[in-house]
Amino acid sequence: MNGARILVVDDEPQIQRFLRPALGAAGYEVAEAMTGGEALKTAATSVPDVIILDLGLPDMDGKDVVANIRAWSNVPIIILSARDRESEKVAALDLGADDYIEKPFGIGELTARIRTALRHRIQVEGGQTSLAADGLTIDIVKRLVSRDGKALRLTPKEYDLLVMLARHAGRVVTHKMLLTSVWGIAHGEDLHYLRVFIGQLRSKIERDPADPRIIRTEPGVGYRFIGDED
Amino acid sequence: MPENDRDLPRRPDPDALLALAEQGGRGKLTVFLGAAPGVGKTYAMLTRVRRLKEEGVDIVIGLVETHGRAETTTLLEGLEVLPRREVMHSGRTLQEFDLDAALTRRPRIIVVDELAHTNLGEGRHPKRYQDIEELVDAGIDVWTALNIQHLESLSDVVAQIAGVPVRERIPDTVLNRADDVLLVDLPPAELIERLKEGKVYVPDSAKRAVDRFFRLGNLTALRELALRRTADRVDDQMVDYLKQNAIEGPWPAGERLLVCIGPDRLSEKVVRTASRIASGLNADWIVVSLERADQESGDREAMRQLDQTFHLAEQLGAETRRVVGNDFVEEILKLARREHATQIVIGTRRHRFPLRLFRRSLPDALAARASGIGIHLITDKDKAEARPKRERKWMSRKAAWRALAIAAGTAGAATILGLVIEQFIILQNISLLYLLAVLASAIYAGYAAALAAALFSVLAYNFFFIEPIGTFTVAEPHEVFALFVFLAAAVLAGGLASRVREQAKAAGSRATATQALYDFSRKLSATANAEDVLWAAVTQMQTTLRRNAVLLLPEGGDITLKTAWPPDTELDVTDTMAARWAFEKKEPAGNDTGTLPNSPFQFRPLVTPHGVVGVCGFVQQDKPLEINEERALAAILDQTAIAVDRARLSRESLDQAAQLEGDKFRAALLSSMSHDLRTPLATITGAVTSLLQFGDRMPADSRHDLLKSIEEESERLTRFVANLLDMTRIEAGTVNAKRDWVDVADVVRSAAERARKYFPDRVFETSISADLPFIRGDSVLLGQVLFNLLDNANRFGGDEPVSIYARREGDELVLAVTDLGKGIPPGDLQRVFDKFFRKGKPDGRSLGTGLGLAIAKGFIEAMGGQIKAESPAVRRRGTRISMRLPAAEHQLPEKE
Incomplete structure (x- = not known):
């Protein structure tokens, strides 16, 4: 399912810096957002196939971003989180996020999660x-x-x-x-x-x-x- | 309680089980009870001791008096006997039981003979039974011996039987609480035989009393008392057993006695009798005193008598109450209903004949209104004792003269006034003037003066106004009658008026006391810190009781003197022990109590619902408090306890708030540190895995960028770890700044160079004055401080250049880094040097580690310098961090 569009939401430029070339090399099209507001706007305009979302954002709570997107879209959301923020992570999953991955993570792990999410998207459509x-x-x-x-x-x-x-x-x-x-x-x-x-x-x-x-x-x-x- | 038992016949009585459970941890008390000395209690006890000893039980003789008898001495052989304590008593050295040695030795069972003994010298307790209670409380089993005559409730009976007063007495509760009572019995005839053979020890001083005491009749009576007492106990134990094991009674219906006493000597007898009735019925009993509402601060002697009776009742195991009211009958019946009393015990005095016609006695009134309650009337044997112990409190001579003078004065004034008025008008009722005189005397000088005034008035009236005038004779019979009527009216009115005066006085002193207490509590509520509270309390005690006082609070596991009046008061060992006792046992200790009465202080615990918060001591010096002082003290202690408790709570809540703040800080710190560590790690891991997995598919510049990012993030991580280590060093106080000659210009230049390399987009300007002195310090540390400051300036400096200057100011070298960024809010200027303080988001994620400035401060101070932050620095913008270091030039002669 190459060519899928992935929206990466993270305020750390370093993270964006390696995700962009890596996901590009894996065959995905990458869109970036540094803030929650930007993420919501991009999600609405560019219609990504998967959203990778860091919960700690400068302008709003990552959980609110999940809830907001879930109000109108079933796009798979993968949470980027830390081990010490377990309750936040579970709350985001309960709010409708699809999966999570803990920092630091290897790129292989992330692409596997993305593949699963994309497949699920098709399954939901097909049954x-x-x-x-x-x-x-x-x-x-x-x-x-x-x-x-x-x-x-x-x-x-x-x-x-x-x-x-x-x-x-x-x-x-x-x-x-x-x-x-x-x-x-x-x-x-x-x-x-x-x-x-x-x-x-x-x-x-x-x-x-x-x-x-x-x-x-x-x-x-x-x-x-x-x-x-x- | 038995009603419940009837309702729920198969459930063990919870109270019974609770009493059983409370015995856990305590030792067992076994009492060898005998009817008289010489029945063989010690012998019986020691025989048993030997038997247990052979079985290997850890049993020790604490104290046994052999009185030089061979058979007893033989029995003691081979047993462990604790050494006695030597005490000085009125110039003689005596040997007493050593309580502390026994507590230290801690045997399983200890034998301490003669339960009723009174300790001599400066022991902890005045009575041996108190020593024994302490042993039992400490979990040691105690065996002891007792003659029935020493029991408090029987002392009057014994005195009556034997005709000898019993001096050493123990409260009945001691025997009631004993776990086992063994009766050692010997028929009286045999006992007398033994006495004749010289086998019974009798102290020399009592030789003469012996013959009177050891009579067949006496001994038989005493034997009966002992037997009956033991039988009662066995009965109680059976009832307890039945209740604990839920065996359906036939235990006797639960009786409850209400015993009414007053301030007279008869009451003592009433209490003793009630105690015997109660133990015979196995009943609870409440002793209640009746006081008139207006009598409160009345007769001191009466109050003391009442207190004594209460004390006796408590010793005999009664609950005590005080009832204040005007309708005694109503109050008694109300209480009886509330307490479910089944019987009332009350003393009665036969009034002499004429009075009996007019006044119905309290018992009669009670009998008329009580229904379904038994009433025991206790009468007195002889009239002399029946008289209420109202030793008329004679006025002091001065007061008596004053009363007499006022009486004579008012009567005289009335006479003169009468004579004057008679010159002008014919007054029919001159006697009214005299009535006025009597009333005035009553109001100003009390009842005695009123009586005197009445007498004077009758005489003067007769002499001056009744025909024949000028004599004390009365001619007309109706005048005689008028004179008597006047006398009666004067006496009555005088009585009423003086009573009003007494009441007003009482109300006045009560109001003063209330006001003092109110002031005190207001003072206390205004002070929150414990020290002020304590100070207010001791001064209040000083002013109210006119006694010196001390206050002790627990501190570090022991109780220590906190405040005293006078402030230099010191407590000796005995005082401290008494205070500790009061604190631990929650009961008064020291002077005039059962514990350490040799201390000049009496200590009272400060009790709150949370337990004892401290101890208050006041100088007693064998001068007991009066009843109203006692009340004032109780109120002061209550208030103090609450205030101390409040102070403690408020301190605790402050501590808790600080702790909470600390916890919050630590949580934020942890989260920010984990973020600082994780972001570079995540970047490195991500980049490395990306390169490994997709490296061959990536354009070369992407690969290069990933490698570059790995390098940068590794450096970032290194800096962070280095900062953490530096901070740890500063925290641990192990920064050993070298004291080398440092050329600050060099350090500035190299730091700027390093900064330009790291932050190529930033302009760094340096300005170093030519006359810059050397300093003594550590160039590496200084370089790191500078780089940290430049790093900060780069981060917060907006787009403007960052400048560094170094110049001399007097004996100091000033080094400053200035940026032109947004600056620091004034409120944060002090805090920027705090560890982990940083500008950033509340979750702790920020641009820096929050350590840079803290490290700078630590290092600069280690070099003997100072650092401070200014903001705004230039034209309402920017931040300047300046450092001052002592110049070291004049120690460099070659610089000249």
Whole structure:
């Protein structure tokens, strides 16, 4: 999917300085914004395919930028953040950002996230009936889950959880998003539900539940489904 | 309580369980109880000790009196006996139980004989039972022995039986709190036999009393008391057991006694009797005094008597209350209902015949209005004791003469006035003039004067106005009658008027006390710092109680003297120990208390809902406080405690605010530092990975730019780390500035050169005067300071050139870096030299590290110089940082 347009929003000129040539070399078209206001304007006018957004901006809170964009666009947003700003990062994800990457990061990692985001964009447009990961197949139409051809018996909640994760394959899904979509709004903070059910799910779908390959933990943020394409 | 038990028959009584739980951590007290000396308590105790000792129990003899008896001495052999403490008492050296040695030795069980003993000399406690309580509190089991006659509640009975007053007495609560009571019994006949054989120790001084005491009748009565007392205890224990284990009663219905006392000697007997009734019924009892509202600051002697009775009641285990009111019957019944009292105990005096007709006694009135409550009337044995202890407080001679003079004066004045008036008009009721005289005497000099005036008036009236005039005889019978009527009226009116006077006086002194207290509390509320509070408190105590006072507050784990009046007061070891006791045990200690009474001070804890905040001591010197002083003291202590507590809280909240500020600062610092470190790292990582992954696809200039950015960011990181290290050195005080000769011109030139290299877009102008002196310092540090300043100037200097000048001013060299940027707001001029102060966004992200100026200041000061910031510097713009360093030229002769 080369030629996709990427908007990089960061107020550090040094970051822009290496992202521009690197993303250019990877085949993307790069637009830049140093402030939140500029980011919103560019996002509206140049219609990027992916936005890379640093949360710390001089003029406004990065979370507000996410909320603002989400009000009118589904464009994938990847958050650039620091490890010590976990709560901000989770808040931005809950507000509708698609993924995050921690500074400092390697360019390979970033391009992988961009690819996932772009693929998801297409999936949303097309819709998908089956998913595969590490020998696991999920047939969404028939509600069937099998591993190496053998059907697995999942409880309805386990199935919902798995599908919720698999639909966002490659991207992080926050605890809150999982809890509210599977258990309902009222259970947004009941983290222990998740711990229990993820444990059960892993013991059923993973080859080695002690070294999970399909559902990966993003500490303090949520979980990530690693499909075969990721 | 038993009603609850009936409602919930299967639930253990929570109070019972709580009492059980509170025993945890305390030692157990075992009392060997005997009816009389010689029944073999010590013997029984020691036999048991030997048995336990053989079983390997850690048991120690704290004190046992052998009285030279061989059989007891034999029993002591092979047991560990603590050495005694020598004390001086009225010139003789005596041996006493050593409490501190026992506490240090800390055996599992300690034997301390003779519970009722009174300690001699300067012990911590005047009574041995207090020593033993302290041991038990410390978690040591204590065995002790007691004769039944020493029990407070029985002392009057014993005195009556044996005809000998008992001097050494212990409160009943001590025995009630004992975990085990073992009765050591010997039939009286056998005891008398033993006495005759000389097996019972009797002190020489008591030889004569012995025969009276050791009579069969006496001993039998005492034996009965001891047996009954033990039986009661066993009964209590069974009830406790039943309650703790939720076994359904038949425990007796919970009785509650309300005991009414007044300021008379009968009350003591009422209290003792009530105590026996209460322990017989296993009932709680409340002792309540009745005071008239207008009597408050009345008779001192009566108040003291009342206090004594209260003290006795407390010792016997009663709750005490004071009730002030006018309708005693109503007050008693109200209290009885509120406290769920089932019985009332009250003393009664038989009024002599005529009075009995007019006045219904309080018990009668009570009986008439109480319903469903039993009333015990305690009467007195003999009339003499029945009389209220109202030793008429005779006036001082001076006051008596004054009263007499006023009485005579007013009566005389009335007579003269009467005689004068009679010259002009015929006055029918001359006696009214005399009534006026009586009233005036009552108001000015009290009841006694009023009586005297009444007497004088009758005489004068008779002499001057009643026929035959000039004699004390009365001719007409109706005049005799009139005279008596006048006398009665005068006495009554005088009584009323003098009472009004007393009340006015009482109200006046109360108002003064209230005003003083009000002033004090206002003074306290105006002062927030602890020192002023303490000072206000001691001076208030000095003025109110006219006693010297000290205040101690806890500090660093111990209690220390903070303020005193007079200010140079010092406390000796005993005083400090007493103060510590008051602080730790939350009870009064020192003079006139059960603890360390040899201290001249009495210490009271300052109690607040948060616990004891300090201790207040005042000089007691065996002069107890009067009741109104006691009240004033209580009020002062309350106010002081609250004020001290408030001062402490406000200090704590300040500390907390500072801490919070510090936490916020640290959080901001951490976030900014992590940002400063991360941005260059992110750039380097990103650029390196980009080159690795896409390098071959990039144009050459892009590759070069990435490499360039890696170099720059690495330098930035290096500078930041170097700054951090410098700052650490300054913080740790390990900056060792060299004391070399430094040519500042060189340093300036090289710093400017370096700056031009780093910041090629900026113009740096230097101006160095020709007569520039050398300084003694460190050229490397100075160079770094200059570069930091140039770096800052570059960052904040807008587009204008940055200038550096160096010149001499007197004995100093002045070095300054000036930029023409926006400048520093005046409020920040001081703070720019603070660590991590920087201009930037609130999240701590900024252009610099916030260390440059702090390091500059640290280094310059290490070289003995000064640094300051000025803004605006030039034409309302810019910042100038100037440094002054001492010139060192005149030590350079070759410069001439």
